[in-house]
Amino acid sequence: MGTQKTAPQTPAEARITAEFLGARMTLPGTAAIGDLRDAAFEFFMESGLPTRRLEAWHYTDLRQSMREALPIAIAPAATAILGLGARLETLVPRIEGLDTIRVVVVDGHFIPGLSDVARLPQGVSLCSLSDALGTGDPALVAALCAGGQGVGDSALALNTAFMQGGIVLDVAADTDVGVPVEILSLCSGAQAQAVYGRSLVRLGAGARLTLIEADGMEDLRVEQRNCALVVEVGDGAAMEHVFIPAQLAAGSSQVAHLLCTLGAHAHFNSFTLARGGGLMRRQAFVRFEGEFANAQLAGASLLKGHDHFDTTLVVQHVAPNCVSREYFKFVLDGEATGVFQGKVSVAPGAQKTDGAMKSMAILLEDGASMNNKPELEIFADDVVCGHGATVAQLDEEQIFYAQARGLPRSEAESMLLEAFVDEATDRVENETLRETLTARIAAWLVARRG
Amino acid sequence: MLEIRNLHAEIDGKKILNGLTLTVNDGEVAAIMGPNGSGKSTLSYVISGRAGYEVTDGEVLLDGVNLLELDAAERAAKGVFLAFQYPLEIPGVTTMTFLKACMNAQRKARGEAELSTPDFMKRVRAGADKLGVAQDMLRRALNVGFSGGEKKRMEILQMSLLEPTFAILDETDSGLDIDALRIVSEGVNALRDPKRGFLVITHYQRLLDYIVPDTVHVMSKGRIVKTGGKDLALELEQNGYRDYVGEAA
Structure with missing residues (x-):
């Protein structure tokens, strides 16, 4: 990723710089954290907001689309x-x-008073990111950096520079957090603002957790959100993660980073349900550091109007004998834009890697567009890796068949789209969560019919 | 009663139906036979409302209602049923879900209450038993991985549940072995009713041994060129279409 910076700062970049200078002394953390912030911000200053000139951001030009930066x-x-x-x-x-x-997280800040802190079982500890940053614990700093994943991405650098709140959740070895943990992000008021959150979730060896990240507000608001979730899945640990990002108002932007490292025999299953709202980029970095681990990244993206949703994945097989699955479905209506960039890289020595990546899109209108860029980068010789990407329209024959049985066209379309998207949702392991997601997808499809 | 008067239709500018006139009374089973390319399937699509066909003249009335003003789903709710020559596979939608959605959509369009789940289940089970459709098939995605015979039986099951007033069977015999043909035909015969008309489209006389028609029409070049009783089918079987193809020219 290039760091050449020739263009002068845009008004948004200038505003972000002013915000950083203004907030720098009040952002939480020790001097070591301050150094981390400064280094990250320096990188941002050099590279600016990501533009289409960078291969990794080719289809989502944040610099171009972010006309102004919010406070x-x-x-x-x-x-x-x-x-x-x-x-x-x-x-x-x-x-x-x-x-x-x-x-509960409000405006990017963890609010213990609204959270079910007392219900956390033994073996689970929870604190706010700002408290954790205040300790300056070097292990914590290292963990927050996720082993350098995403280095060179200026949107992530911006998050590092500004990370103002979030949670640190630690699950001790062999602890099964039987009850799913749900992180709710709320907004306190009407003021349009920029939120920079970073949360860290660490599972000790053999621990188990289901984590849901959801947004409370169903009403649309303008926001600029740049949030990161850092996950460490220890040896033999298992985590299921469901992410339902906010549906922000048009003109909003949202970058949601996921940085995940897996130990040996670890299992990680992450699902994202995106329902549009301004410009959004989901970028996930996953690294296999121990043998015999498996990870699945799946998602359903339902987009309409001028929604822009970008899923970018970087999956690094460092250790041998690991399995990765990426499975994404896009439904694009109106003049929506979908982006799928998936890069699976297999390091020398990561033999017996088993990787399969798939992106499937259905375009409902001529104005909708989908950009697929799957990539394999393989430096080991004994691996099974594949990818596939399709872009199609609904099958008119199937629609007529359903119509001829009495289903109005719009219902026939919904039925077929639901079946199409269900293949992704089916990958969620928790049955109740799966049903909830299916219901939300159905609701989106009904709303689309107007 | 279905009345087709002077129907002209084309697709992509190519004329397929050329002034077709046909009446099928309630309770009547009318067979349409004709050589390849005579427009038989087009006729079934134009009656049922498939997109892409342009009707340039004529009318199609079901019990006095002009079907040409309705979309395919509305025609279905009015009582038109088309049993497809090649039933579509619908991956990801279980047969049960599809059946219930269709039955309730038609009921809603007619201003009737939705079926309760127990009532729906009872109807489906009874219908499936009669046609030898295994319960397991009802839980699978519609027509996905079904054999040709299973797909045709599923068409007849849908017909029995939707209780149309006018049913079109488009080459229902294609791809069926003798046993499947018998089961499907028995299913159709069980639905013969004084209030229900049938249009049975077929290439071969064989199907008509099982579903005995009241009338037989020969179609050629987009028109009905000969009408007779069930014996006409036997005659066609012996002599072929050559005596009739010329008449339309």
Whole structure:
């Protein structure tokens, strides 16, 4: 990734610089964290916001689309928190049939008072990112950097520079967190703002966790969000992760980073349900560091209007005998744009790697577009790796068949689209979560019909 | 009663139906026979409302309602059923889900209440038993991995559940062995009803041994060129279409 910077700063970049200078002294952390922030920001200054000139950002030009930068979110006022607390259950209804331990983040800041802290089982510890940064623990700093994954990405550098809040969740070895943990991101007010969150989830050897990241607000708001989730899945540990990003208002931008490292015999299964809302980029970096681990990244992306959604994956097989699966479905209506970039790289020595990557898109309108760029980079000779990408339209024969049986066209389309997307949703292991996702997909399809 | 008057239709500018006139009364089983390319399948698509066909003249009335003004789903709700020559596979949609969605969509269009799940299950089970459709098939994705015979039986099961007033069987015999042909025909015969008309499209007389028609029509170059009783089918079997193809020219 190039770091050449010739163009002058855009107004948004200038504003971000001013925000950083203004907030730098109040951002949490020790001097060592401050150094990390400064180094990251220096990199941002050199490279600017990502542009299409960078191969990794070829289809999502953040520099071009981010006309202005919003002010960085400040810690929410106590009264706002109280107000949210009173409305929490109605604001974010519980997932039907699924008991969860809720962890609430407001404007990017962890709010213990609204969270089910007392319900965390033994072996699970939870603290705010700012408290953790205040300790300056070198192991924590190293963990937050995820072994250097994503280095050279200026959007991630921006997150490192600004990381203002989030949580650190540690699951001790052999602890099975039977109840899923649900991280809810809420917004305290109407002010358009930029939120930089980073959360760290570490599973000790043999630990088990289901983590849901969901957004409370169903109403659309303008926001610039740049958030990261760093996950360490220890040896023999297993984690299921479901991410339901916010549907932000048009004009918003959202970059959601996932940085994951897996130990030996570890299992990681992550699913993202994207339903559009402005410009969004999901970028996941996954690295296999121990043998016999397996990871699956899957997703369903439902886009309409002028939604732009980019899924970019970098999967690195460093250790041998690991299995990776990537499986993504896109439904694109209106003038929406979908992007799938998947890069699976197999290091020398990562023999017996088994990798399979698939991206499938259905375009519903002429104005919709899909960009697929799967890549394999293999330096070991005894591997099985493959990828496939398809872009298609709904099958008119199937639609007529359903119509001839009495289904109105719009319902026939929904039925076929639901079946198409279900193949991705089916990869979610938790049955209740899967049903919830299916219901939300159905709701999106009904809303599309108008 | 289905009345087709002077129907002209084309696809991509190519004329397929050339002034076709045909009446099928309630309770009547009418067979349409004709050589390849005579427009038999086009006729079934134009009646059922498939997109891509342009009707340039004429009308199609079912019980006095002009079908040409309705889309395919609305025609189905009015009682038109087309049993496909090649039933489509619908991956990811179980047969049960599809059946229920279709039955309820038609009921909704007619202003009727949705079927309760137990009522729906009861109907499907009863219908499936009659046609020898295994319960296991109902839980699988519609037509996916079904044999030719299973697909045709599924068509007849759908017909029995949707209770159309006018059913078109488009070369239902194609791809069937003798046993499957018998089962499918028995299914169709069980649905013969004084209030229900049938249009049976076939190449061969064989199907008509099982589904005995009241009338037989010969189609050539987009028109009906000869109408007779069931004996006409036997005559065609012996002499072929050559005596009739010329008449339309």
